[in-house]
Structures are given as C-alpha cells and as structure tokens.
Amino acid sequence: MKRPLLLMVAGALALVAAGCGESPSVTVYKQGKYQGKPDAEPWGNDAFKGDKLAWERAIKARNERQDETSRGTPTAAN
C-alpha cells in the first residue's frame, strides 16, 4: 500500500523539479572563421608605404574637419 504512494509522490516531485530545468530559448549565433582572401592594412600601399602613423594622422585630420565649430578657428596644428 505504501509503495505505490511513495512512487506517486516521487513521480510528482520529479515532474515539479523538471519545471526548474528550463533551457534558454534565445538563439546564440557562433561566429564562423573567415574563409576568404586576406586583406591588406589601409596604410600598406603606395600612398602611405606602411607608415601607419601617417595614415592615422590623415584620417584624424579628416575626422576633425567634420566639426564645423572647430573648422572656423584654425590652430597651429592645422
């Protein structure tokens, strides 16, 4: 008499505990590894001849030229 009751309680407990085991349903994408040709750095060409600092200076100057508030007041640097 006791055994079936125990089995039933154990089964009910197992069902209740199963509700806690929820797995995340949001898809997690895994980045693949690039399979194509390697690309050169933007300073590794005839224009900059591998001079990364010169390229960074050129890009920085262009970046700052987008700010019209500083463009009207030339400084020693530009």
Place this chain on the structure above:
Amino acid sequence: MARMKFLADAERCIECNGCVTACKQEHEIPWGVNRRRVVTLNDGVPGEKSISVACMHCSDAPCMAVCPVDCFYKTSEGVVLHDKDLCIGCGYCFYACPFGAPQFPQDGAFGLRGKMDKCTFCAGGPETDHSAAEYKKYGRNRLAEGKLPACAEMCATKALLGGDSDIISDIYRNRVLRRGKGSEVWGWGTAYGKPESRPAAKPGAKS
C-alpha cells in the same frame, strides 16, 4: 585607432539624398543596388525626421554570424567587409541584418540573384588596394587613400558623420549641447531667428 562608425543626426538631415548620390557615383553602383538610402519617418508631417542608413559596421555583426560560407571579415579598424569570390548569394545576411544593408543585384531574364553587395565604409575589399579588380567588385578604397567615406564627407549639413567613433561621438555630443533639445531645435523661432534674445547694438558700433 578606435572603431570606424557612422553616426546619423536626424535633427540635421534634410533628406537631400546627397549621401546616396555620392555613394552611387563614387563606386559606380549598378541600378537596383542601394548601399545607402535615406529613410524618412512621418513624411510630410511637421517635424518629420530623416536618417541616412547603410551598413553600420556592427561590433557584433549578425551577418558574419549567419553566413554559411564565412565570407565576412572585420578589419583592424572595425569595418565589416566580405569576399565576393566566396559569397553564394543565399541572402541569409539580408534576413539577419537589422538595417537592410546587404543588397543583391538582380540580372537576366529570370531575375537571377547575384552576389551580395553592401557598404564597405569606402574601404574596398580583400583584393589588392587600388586595383581594377577591387574597384569593380567593391568600389573605391578611400580609406587606403587616407580619406573617409564619400557619403559622410559629402554631407552638406554634416548630419551624417563617419570615422573614428570617439571623434565623431565628441562632435555629436558638443553639437547636441549647443543646440538644446526643446522647441528651439526646429520651428518658427529657429527658422527666422530670435530677435528678442539678441543683445542690443551699441551706438556707433559696426553692424
């Protein structure tokens, strides 16, 4: 060097489509492919807002994650590029992209879908810099010339900023602090000035 990003200022954009035209002209983009486009919200309603949209070169790009042939790569400056020789034109990247950046040229009698084309931040592709192959497949490589994307440099109102994310964020932050955020941003007061707020001219001073 920080990451290269675009920043679109909806308060400044006047929907002139200069960025779209600059991009088309710079890279000789075929008909039907729009690497950049201007989207307007509440078109025709006072206070409408326009924004220039292209590939935003995501830090965690979903197109890279879903590509079945892994043709995407990210440069050391944070620009998301792809190898057209590998692309199979499946269109997965189009569904993954929240900005609708990937474009597919359609050609032939059956509207055959070609290899994916998207904004390259004017950084070309994996071909040799400034080569004819690079220009044909990806367009001009302005970054390797020490220049920024043509769309951002062409923007007349500087609504579209492009370049080093730290610098363009500073430009935008200063701009927002100067212009405020309330009724002074647009409307009659802004369009026709605020004579009541001008300081009175001193007698004898030059106007």
